[in-house]
Amino acid sequence: MPKFFVKQEQIKEDKIIIQGQDVNHIKKVLRAKIGDELQICNSQNEDNFLCDIEEINNEEIVCQIKQKIEEKVESNVEVTIFQGLPKADKMEYIIQKSVELGVYDITPVEMKRCVVKLDEKDKNKKVLRWQKIAEVAAKQCGRDIIPQINNIINIKNLCNLIEKYDIVLVAYENEKENTLKEQLKALKEKLDLEKNNNKIKIGIVIRTRRWFGRTRCRSIKDKWSEDNNIRKENIKNRNGGFKCFKHHHV
Numbered sequence: 001m002p003k004f005f006v007k008q009e010q011i012k013e014d015k016i017i018i019q020g021q022d023v024n025h026i027k028k029v030l031r032a033k034i035g036d037e038l039q040i041c042n043s044q045n046e047d048n049f050l051c052d053i054e055e056i057n058n059e060e061i062v063c064q065i066k067q068k069i070e071e072k073v074e075s076n077v078e079v080t081i082f083q084g085l086p087k088a089d090k091m092e093y094i095i096q097k098s099v100e101l102g103v104y105d106i107t108p109v110e111m112k113r114c115v116v117k118l119d120e121k122d123k124n125k126k127v128l129r130w131q132k133i134a135e136v137a138a139k140q141c142g143r144d145i146i147p148q149i150n151n152i153i154n155i156k157n158l159c160n161l162i163e164k165y166d167i168v169l170v171a172y173e174n175e176k177e178n179t180l181k182e183q184l185k186a187l188k189e190k191l192d193l194e195k196n197n198n199k200i201k202i203g204i205v206i207r208t209r210r211w212f213g214r215t216r217c218r219s220i221k222d223k224w225s226e227d228n229n230i231r232k233e234n235i236k237n238r239n240g241g242f243k244c245f246k247h248h249h250v
Helices: 021-029 090-101 120-141 155-164 180-193 214-228 240-247
Strands: 003-006 015-019 037-042 048-056 060-069 077-084 105-110 167-171 200-206
Touching (some): 003 015, 021 060, 090 105
Parallel strands (some): 077 200
């Protein structure tokens, strides 16, 4: 069933008003008619509703709420991917698949060896485009949230941000001991022990075509282990973000 997101102010008692680009999509792509069912999600609190289309106008579509859907699809484990900027259109693919696999948000990271170099104007345009891709992917796979694509940061910003995470995994090919499989097994055991309604925040740091550099990787490790008393967990896998979701979907 088609799913759409609205804000709180678009919900009026037992009515929901769909506006913006979704109106054209419903009319011209789905060719929906009065009486057709839609699933609509409040993007601000994750409430889902089963609705019937009541009115189709030029600028808005009015839907009648039939029932509230109680089932929740989002996990209490919030995964953030800190993704080094890849070349070409690979970032779009990464965002699409990460959203489908359950990522909470994605933060693009400029790294020393990134091929892609963007000025401030281009950065803003890219983030807006990436956010739209995340929204489309969230609708297609039935998420209850639209994962946020954060502003592009650098490694120094990254070191400051990781303090708030319970667990941080870094994909680093020079790691000699810890493998992805071992770390995901340990992570699963940790989450099983801590299973409750509390939010658990996990950060996954993925570099671009080459490594961070030993100094940069050390600065990341020192930052989170010193401030948060978190074990220094490195994984030697270039596609760590996808792999973590594939083998450990929580």
